[in-house]
Each structure stands twice: as structure tokens, then as C-alpha cells.
Amino acid sequence: MKPATRLPLALAILSAVATNAVANGPADFMLRATIDGQRVEGQPLAWTDSQMLLLGRDGQLHDFHPKEAKDAKKIAKGFVAYSPAQLKGRLQQEFDRSYAVTTTQHFVVVHPRGEWSAWANRLESLYRSFTHYMSVRGFPIKRPKMPLVAVVFRNQADYYRYAAADGTPLAPGTLGHYSPQSNRVFLFDISGGSGDADWLANAETIIHEATHQTAYNTGVHQRFSEQPRWLVEGLAMMFEAPGVWGASSIKGIETRLNQGRLQDFRNSIAGSTSDWIMRTVASDNEFSRSPGASYAAAWTLSFYLCETRPEEYSRYLDRVSRREQFTTYGSKQRVADFAAEFGNDFTLLDAQVQRFVSELPR
Structure with missing residues (x-):
């Protein structure tokens, strides 16, 4: 099973702010301050007497007590991200001289010197595939506020060593992850930088995490x-299929299937009680109770809606994405938002999904 993306940390931050009564923001200015010995520039997004969340110019989310900010000073109006050149310079200082930094239109990629530079174009290609896929289905794509950072390590040992030093716990067998707090993708090259197609050996994980970012x-x-969570993970799992991330050259519904998740659904959910959609939509709790079945349900529901009801699916994504920042999402509102686009007859929807699945190629 694919390791869960590190979303719980971000959700914990959101919950901490949402439960404080006096959350403000975002501010209409940027500030510069020294926090724990590090100079940080960014825009305050929300704050209370005991907590501030600040969006750094490099895309990182800084979480600290306001009293920890020393020599704070307003430096500009609104939010201004680092340019690719500025971010490249900062990353070259952050990583040792054995690493190079390559920029593309949307990415700044840290990688070992040599053939590893191919990763920059791979990630840019995945970005184009994702935005094209969503655009043709009617979803209004926004330009990223800042360059997207990816860090490619030489091997799994270097990847795990960096994560441990950064305080990020990784489950055994993790091949890559997206960090919502740093807004970075971390991965390692299983091909050892050979520059050939061997990277496809862990392509599913890389594509999954790049889709999140x-x-x-x-x-x-x-x-x-x-x-x-079903919406976030379901979309990322859809893009694991070559017929989705490589849609311009690969046709046929069989190429768009995530065969592993489809098989999991057929083994664990198909023909079961019809309330699985309601439970999936209403909360994220099922991912803790039964992760395998939950990932299967997330992919199946996402794939069905995207394939058969793309306009409603795009409107639903847009509805959820416009939620107020730093707010939690209760079950009642989750179900109401889903029903606003797809109706509230979950028994009928289950029958439609089950029939759709039964007709998919085996």
C-alpha cells in the first residue's frame, strides 16, 4: 500500500488555529523577522495571541508564537514570492555542493549533479499533463503563487537521512512524499541517475506526490x-494511471484504470452495503479504520465521477477549494456540499457506481 501523504500535520495546524476564537488574517502586508535564529520573510495568514501562521516567500508555512519573532518589520504590501533565480540561490545555500539546482517554467529542482537534471523536465511534463487534464474538464486552473520546489536524492538512504534530520517520520518502503507545510516534493531516483526510463519503477509514487503538489x-x-481526504487522494491515484498522466498519447479506458485500486474495490467493497459512499464523503475516519478499502473507495468514486459526470466533478472540486482558510470541515457540511452537485440519493449513486465498475475491463 502506498504510504499516506503527510496531510495530518497540516490538518493539525488548521485545527489548532480554527479552535482559537480570535484568528485573523490574511494580512495585507509582508514582514521580515528572525525566528529561532532564522530570518524569514512572508505574509501572515492567520494569528492569535499565542500562534501565528506565516506563508514564507518560498512557499513554506511557518508556525510560531508571535513573541518568538524578533526584529519584526513590514517590508512590502501583499505577498511577493521569491523569483526562480532567488529561490535557486537560497536552495544552493541550503544544500551542499554535491547538489545542483535546475529551474523550469514552474519548478526549481534540487538534484545531484549530472544526469539527475532530467527530473526537472519530468516534473514539468507532469505539471502540464495535470493542468491540461483539469482544464479540458472545465476546472479553472490558477497560476501557482510561487515556484514549486522538488528535492531529488541520489538514493533511498540519502532520502531517509534527510527526512530524519528534518523531523519527518517515514514508513518503511516510502518512495517519496509531498509536505504541505514546506510545499515541497521529496523523492529519490531509483534508477541511480542513469537518465533512462528506469525511473518508471517508482513512477506511481512520484506522480501521486507531484499531483498533490x-x-x-x-x-x-x-x-x-x-x-x-477521499477527494485529495482519489485525484492523485487517478493520475497514477499512464492513460491519465500521459493522456495526450494513450487512449482507451483500460489505460486510465488504477488496476490495484480497482481490484481492491472489487475485493472489499463491490456488492457490500450501499452506505460506503456516505461514510467516505462524511468524514476521513474510514482511512484510519480501514485504509486499504478507503483508498479503493476514494479512487473508485473519483474515477466514476470524473469519467461520467465531469462538469459536476469540476464544480464540486471548485466548491470545496473555495472554503475559508484555516477552517475545519464538519460531516454535515461535507455531505451538503457533495449533495449540492451529485444529489442526496446515495443508494442510487451506489447502484450507478457498482454498475459502472462491473462493466470495466478485467
Whole structure:
């Protein structure tokens, strides 16, 4: 099973702010301050007497007590991200000289010197595939506020070593992850930088995590408000299929199937009680109780809606992405938002999904 993307940390931050009664923001200015010995520039997004959340110019979300900010000073109106050149310079200082930094139209990619530079174009290509796929289905894509950062390590050992030093716990077998707090994708090259097609050996994980990053930065998901986990994971799992991320050259519904999730659905959910859609939509709790079945349900429901009701699916994504920042998402509102686009007859919807699945190629 694919390791869960590190969304719980971001949700914990959201919940902490949402439960404080006096959350303000976003501010109409940027400030510069020294926090724990590090100079930070960015826009305050929300704050209370005991907590501030600040969006750094590099896309990182800084969470700190206001009293920890030393020598704070307003420096500009609104939010101004670092340019690709500025971010490249900062990343070259952050990583040692064995790493190079390559920029593309949307990415700034840290990678070992040599053939690893191919990763920049791979990620840019995935970005284009994602935005094209969403655009032709009527979803209004926004330009990212800042360059997207990806860090490619030489091997799994270097990847795990960096994560441990950064305080990020990784489950055994993790091949890559997107961090909502830093807004970065981290991965390692399983091909050892050979520059050939061997990267496809862990392509599903890379595409999954790159989809999260792109979706959160183009308005498909709202990075700073709670989003239904089935919706976030379902979309990323759809893009694991070559017929989705390589849609311009690959045709046929069989190429768009995530065969692993489809099989999991047929084994665990198909023909079961019809309330699985309601439980999936109403909360994220099922992911803790039964993760395998939950991922299968998330992909199946997402794939069905995108294939058969693309306009409603795009409107639903847009509705959820426009939620107020730093707010939690209760079950009643989740169900109401879903029903506003797809109706509230969950028994009928279950029958439609089950019939759709039964007709998919085996």
C-alpha cells in the first residue's frame, strides 16, 4: 500500500488555529523577522495571541508564537514570492555542493549533479499533463503563487537521512512524499541517475506526490483549509494511471484504470452495503479504520465521477477549494456540499457506481 501523504500535520495546524476564537488574517502586508535564529520573510495568514501562521516567500508555512519573532518589520504590501533565480540561490545555500539546482517554467529542482537534471523536465511534463487534464474538464486552473520546489536524492538512504534530520517520520518502503507545510516534493531516483526510463519503477509514487503538489498550488485543492481526504487522494491515484498522466498519447479506458485500486474495490467493497459512499464523503475516519478499502473507495468514486459526470466533478472540486482558510470541515457540511452537485440519493449513486465498475475491463 502506498504510504499516506503527510496531510495530518497540516490538518493539525488548521485545527489548532480554527479552535482559537480570535484568528485573523490574511494580512495585507509582508514582514521580515528572525525566528529561532532564522530570518524569514512572508505574509501572515492567520494569528492569535499565542500562534501565528506565516506563508514564507518560498512557499513554506511557518508556525510560531508571535513573541518568538524578533526584529519584526513590514517590508512590502501583499505577498511577493521569491523569483526562480532567488529561490535557486537560497536552495544552493541550503544544500551542499554535491547538489545542483535546475529551474523550469514552474519548478526549481534540487538534484545531484549530472544526469539527475532530467527530473526537472519530468516534473514539468507532469505539471502540464495535470493542468491540461483539469482544464479540458472545465476546472479553472490558477497560476501557482510561487515556484514549486522538488528535492531529488541520489538514493533511498540519502532520502531517509534527510527526512530524519528534518523531523519527518517515514514508513518503511516510502518512495517519496509531498509536505504541505514546506510545499515541497521529496523523492529519490531509483534508477541511480542513469537518465533512462528506469525511473518508471517508482513512477506511481512520484506522480501521486507531484499531483498533490500541483493540485494544492493551482487552486484545485485549498492548501490552507481542510479538504476531504477521499477527494485529495482519489485525484492523485487517478493520475497514477499512464492513460491519465500521459493522456495526450494513450487512449482507451483500460489505460486510465488504477488496476490495484480497482481490484481492491472489487475485493472489499463491490456488492457490500450501499452506505460506503456516505461514510467516505462524511468524514476521513474510514482511512484510519480501514485504509486499504478507503483508498479503493476514494479512487473508485473519483474515477466514476470524473469519467461520467465531469462538469459536476469540476464544480464540486471548485466548491470545496473555495472554503475559508484555516477552517475545519464538519460531516454535515461535507455531505451538503457533495449533495449540492451529485444529489442526496446515495443508494442510487451506489447502484450507478457498482454498475459502472462491473462493466470495466478485467
